[in-house]
Amino acid sequence: MTDLSVPPAQSTAQMPRDYGLKKRYASEARFKLYGMIAIGMGLLFLTLLFVSIITKGYTAFEQTKIQLSLTLDEKILDPAGTRDPKQLAKAIRYNKIIEPAFYQAIGLDPKDKAQKADRKLAKKIISRGAAIELRDMVLDNPDLIGTTQSVWILASGDVDSFVKGQISRQTDEKRRQIKDKQIAWIDALLDQGIMDKKFNSGLFTFGASSRPETAGIGVAVIGSLFMMGIVLVLALPIGVAASIYLEEFAPKNKWTDLIEVNINNLAAVPSIVFGLLGLAVFINFAGLPRSASIVGGLVLTLMTLPTIIIATRSALKAVPPSIREAALGVGASKTQTIFHHVLPLASPGILTGTIIGLAQALGETAPLLMIGMVAFVKDIPVSPLDPATALPVQIYMWAGAAERAFVERTSAAILILLAFLAIMNISAVLLRRRFERRW
Amino acid sequence: MSPLWLLAVIFIVALTGAILGRSRAIGAVDGEVSTLHSRPGYYGSYVFIWTAIPAALFMAALLIAQPFFNRSVVHDHLFGAYESGCQRSLSFGKSNAAILKAGDENAPQICRDWIEFRDLETRQDLVQGVVRNVADGLALLNKDELTKLRAGLVAIRPMMAQKGIALAEDVSAPIVSAAYRLNDARSRANFLLYGGLGILLLAGFLGSYLRIRPALRARNLVEANIRIALIIASSIAVLTTVGIVLSMLFEALNFFDHVPLVDFFFGTVWDPRFQSVGRQVSSEGGQFGLLPLLWGTMFISLVALLVAVPIGLFAAIYMAEYATRPIRAVAKPMLEILAGIPTIVYGFFALVTVGPFLRDAGASIGLSISANSVLTAGFVMGIMLIPFISSLSDDIISAVPQSLRDGSLGLGATKSETIKQVILPAALPGIVASILLAASRAIGETMIVVMAAGIAANLTANPFEAVTTVTVKIVSQLTGDLEFNSPQTLVAFALGITLFFITLGLNVFALHIVRKYREQYD
Structure with missing residues (x-):
């Protein structure tokens, strides 16, 4: 519109004036570049984090095992012939079956006294947990006694690391955990296909162990599941009830203001403080057992409540007033309006918030350290009162272990934890997309 | 039964x-x-x-x-x-x-x-x-x-x-x-x-x-009960806060029976001598100076913020002002993944990847960097904090009215000049609030420092050395077979309540700034 009022720019063509435009454009480009670099760095760190954990962890899903044909001799396992589980449970007897079979597989004579030193060295190739696995197999099915079974037994952690190439052959023998003689046997076994890498199902079922090959996240997953169950059962109803009161009923006064400020602040309190609260109140005052998943569940409930309350309140707020007015107009009471009409419409939002809150709780470690969940628990807990660990705590404990084979297990446990979190968050996103309603 | x-x-x-x-x-x-x-x-x-x-x-x-x-x-x-x-x-x-x-x-x-x-x-x-x-x-x-x-x-x-x-x-x-x-x-x-x-x-x-x-009138009677239940549920949040403050205050007061207030808050030496279970508490139970721990916490948080603030802020500016819709739709959730990763994972990353890498990199240029140096913990914590700053700042920058941008661009300013001289000053209170919230996260963060920072309390300004933090000490004082009534364990509660009030103060201050800022455009 104002074209005509602008005089034709003749002079600039003859005498270029320096407005510093070049400099300003350069600075503009630089500024934009900084932004791109910043985002690039953020994404780079994210990639590095994942690459570092995946490359360290994927090997742990395989475990070196040795295939042996074992004769479950009744004379050794059950000399009395009574099939008494107490007798059958003696792990040392199973060693007497596994070891000779293994010596034969690598060409050693189980009886020759001259080869005693060799046998001692060879014994270290098989895991000490192998006998226990075999025992559990027999205890499950005592009919196996007297038969010959082809069984894949665990190799020891060092052998596992060696087969996966994590222990270099070039290292000086004195500083290497695997000696030259053992390497020769291992190579022979690998060539014959007797020793091979198999899917590591033990990683998912075993409890705590000081030997990496028999350590797993079984106990931790069960403990985490118990805690998530407790959080869901307690935090969801309490959180929804609290939000309904604050959003729909509460008069605007000092008390509700206080509650509101409180909830916002609780969401930002460091998690370790909740752990201290759990220690002082649930364990010292109420006398609940240490290391039990019920205490962990209660602490995580208190931590998750603010998240659920905040999400529920915004979901309730998003339900338009017309719904409420319509319900009230046909004679519903306020409570009926909320429970029959508003709450169902808000439920996708509530569910999304709950899942995100649960995901946060699942990854939380610090408060659980305070209430003694850093325990060495071998047996799968059957009730929330039994000692248990949690998945992130298990990761913490493994990260502190010295053996090389624990590093890959830690990474694998992290991958499993991240997979859980990813599933939860993705389902929250999908839920929101599927059910989100624009009014 | x-x-x-x-x-x-x-x-x-x-x-x-x-x-x-x-x-x-x-x-x-x-x-x-x-x-x-x-x-x-x-x-x-x-x-x-x-x-x-x-x-x-x-x-x-x-x-x-x-x-x-x-x-x-x-x-x-x-x-x-x-x-x-x-x-x-x-x-x-x-x-x-x-x-x-x-x-x-x-x-x-x-x-x-x-x-x-x-x-x-x-x-x-x-x-x-x-x-x-x-x-x-x-x-x-x-x-x-x-x-x-x-x-x-x-x-x-x-x-x-x-x-x-x-x-x-x-x-x-x-x-x-x-x-x-x-x-x-x-x-x-x-x-x-x-x-x-x-x-x-x-x-x-x-x-x-x-x-x-x-x-x-059965419905009214039932509904009155429902309402009572709702009130009880909403009071639980308050009860939690009261529980936190009272339980920690109670145990902290127990601790201050053993150790004078001044020695704790102004002591410069942290040396709690551990005692085994069952033995009587001796008169000289060690020294519990808060200052080295507080310094360590602040130092690591500072390094973390030095990493997170520039990256987070520039990322926010880019996403809010420059990025096209598809880029933003990808970059924002990707960065937010960083906030969803459990801190234990960052701790492990620092322990096995970043720490050794920095140590070796330092060694190759002749610097001796401890594997659990301030730099390691601070850097990894900084990565964790990026989305806290970028997401909140992005929202705040996007909330600056378009008229301000149009006015500045209309006067002939370039985009970056508009951002630097118009938008950032307008969004500053919100950005400061996001930085304060990130700082409060950093101070209360536990797992990264437990795994990646040192355990010895150190009053040093050298970022290549190891220091320890308040949260590390809370964990280490409470995980072990210690007698519960000794000052060695009770000090954890004194540390906890200090931490609680520091983070509370930062949060309240940040929320106050955000609220004040909101009033300007509404």
């Missing part, structure tokens, strides 16, 4: 009552439901509430009070039994005062037990535990075995072991008699529980059932 089963019984009784109440309401109007004041279900709920709630509350109160009551019964009995047993065993020639000195090796066993029991709280806890075990065991015995035991024909310890109860030590006569007392108290409490529950269930049911008439 376990509490869960009792709850189930209460629930079933109340449910039956509800069904009866509903049919009574329908019956009262001969099926003409429309003449009832409320829908029939409300009459049922009314009966349910009056049957279940009083009984459940009674049960909860009794179950909570019972352990305390039992404890005091056992305590009083043991105290009396030890004292009289001790006096009986003493020869009458000696005066009591001469013998009852603590740690007198020549005193009879029972007197030593008594003195220990009288003076040491830990001993009382232990004895209470033994009494409970013995009482559990006695409850398992049948009549025959009990008479044998009373007559002294069998020893108690092997008998208990046979029943699957392992006793830590041999039990003396006072403990056994206390166990009988405890079992008496338990059976009386059980009698009270079952009797009370029966009466309450019946009274609650009849009281509500008989009141059902067509004109009874």
Whole structure:
């Protein structure tokens, strides 16, 4: 519109004036570049984090095992012939079956006294947990006694690391955990296909162990599941009830203001403080057992409540007033309006918030350290009162272990934890997309 | 019966009552439901509430009070039994005062037990535990075995072991008699529980059932109860805060009985000497200076913010002002993944990847960088904080009114000049708030520093050395077999409450700034 009022720019063509435009454009480009670099760095760190954990962890899903044909001799396992589980449970007897079979597989004579030193060295190739696995197999099915079974037994952690190439052959023998003689046997076994890498199902079922090959996240997953169950059962109803009161009923006064400020602040309190609260109140005052998943569940409930309350309140707020007015107009009471009409419409939002809150709780470690969940628990807990660990705590404990084979297990446990979190968050996103309603 | 089963019984009784109440309401109007004041279900709920709630509350109160009551019964009995047993065993020639000195090796066993029991709280806890075990065991015995035991024909310890109860030590006569007392108290409490529950269930049911008439305003009564439940639920948030403050304050005050306030808050040396369980607290229990820990916390947080603020802020600016829609749709959630990763994962990343990498990189250029240096922990924590700053700042920059941008661009400013001179100043309060929130996260962060920072308290300004933080010390003071009442463990609560108030202050300040900022454009 104002074209005509602008005089034709003749002079600039003859005498270029320096407005510093070049400099300003350069600075503009630089500024934009900084932004791109910043985002690039953020994404780079994210990639590095994942690459570092995946490359360290994927090997742990395989475990070196040795295939042996074992004769479950009744004379050794059950000399009395009574099939008494107490007798059958003696792990040392199973060693007497596994070891000779293994010596034969690598060409050693189980009886020759001259080869005693060799046998001692060879014994270290098989895991000490192998006998226990075999025992559990027999205890499950005592009919196996007297038969010959082809069984894949665990190799020891060092052998596992060696087969996966994590222990270099070039290292000086004195500083290497695997000696030259053992390497020769291992190579022979690998060539014959007797020793091979198999899917590591033990990683998912075993409890705590000081030997990496028999350590797993079984106990931790069960403990985490118990805690998530407790959080869901307690935090969801309490959180929804609290939000309904604050959003729909509460008069605007000092008390509700206080509650509101409180909830916002609780969401930002460091998690370790909740752990201290759990220690002082649930364990010292109420006398609940240490290391039990019920205490962990209660602490995580208190931590998750603010998240659920905040999400529920915004979901309730998003339900338009017309719904409420319509319900009230046909004679519903306020409570009926909320429970029959508003709450169902808000439920996708509530569910999304709950899942995100649960995901946060699942990854939380610090408060659980305070209430003694850093325990060495071998047996799968059957009730929330039994000692248990949690998945992130298990990761913490493994990260502190010295053996090389624990590093890959830690990474694998992290991958499993991240997979859980990813599933939860993705389902929250999908839920929101599927059910989100624009009014 | 376990509490869960009792709850189930209460629930079933109340449910039956509800069904009866509903049919009574329908019956009262001969099926003409429309003449009832409320829908029939409300009459049922009314009966349910009056049957279940009083009984459940009674049960909860009794179950909570019972352990305390039992404890005091056992305590009083043991105290009396030890004292009289001790006096009986003493020869009458000696005066009591001469013998009852603590740690007198020549005193009879029972007197030593008594003195220990009288003076040491830990001993009382232990004895209470033994009494409970013995009482559990006695409850398992049948009549025959009990008479044998009373007559002294069998020893108690092997008998208990046979029943699957392992006793830590041999039990003396006072403990056994206390166990009988405890079992008496338990059976009386059980009698009270079952009797009370029966009466309450019946009274609650009849009281509500008989009141059902067509004109009874059942819905209003039920809704009033629902509202009470909602109020209770919303008070839990407040109770949590109160619980946090009170529990930590209480334990922290205990700690300040041992260590003066000034020594804690202004001490520059952190050296808590660990003591093993059971030993008396010595007068010189170590030094608990907060300053080195606070410095370590601040130092690591500072490094973290130095990483996170530039990256987060520039990322936010780019996403809000430059990025096209698809780029933003990808980049924003990707960065937010960083916030969703558990901190333990960052800790592990720092421990096995970043720490060794920085150490080797330092070594190659002649710097000696400790593997758990300030730099490692701060850098990894910085990565974690990026999304906290970028997301919040992005929202705030996007919220700056378009008119400000248009005005500046219309005057001939380039985009970056607009951002630097118009948008950022307008968004500054919000950005500051996001940085404060990130700082409060950094200060309260635990797992990264537990795994990646040092454990020795160090007052150093060298980022290549290791320092420790408040949260690391809370964890290390509380994970171990420590006596609970020693200053070594109680200091964790003093540290915790300090941490709580620092982060609370930062949060409140940040929220205050955000609120003030919002008022400018609304």
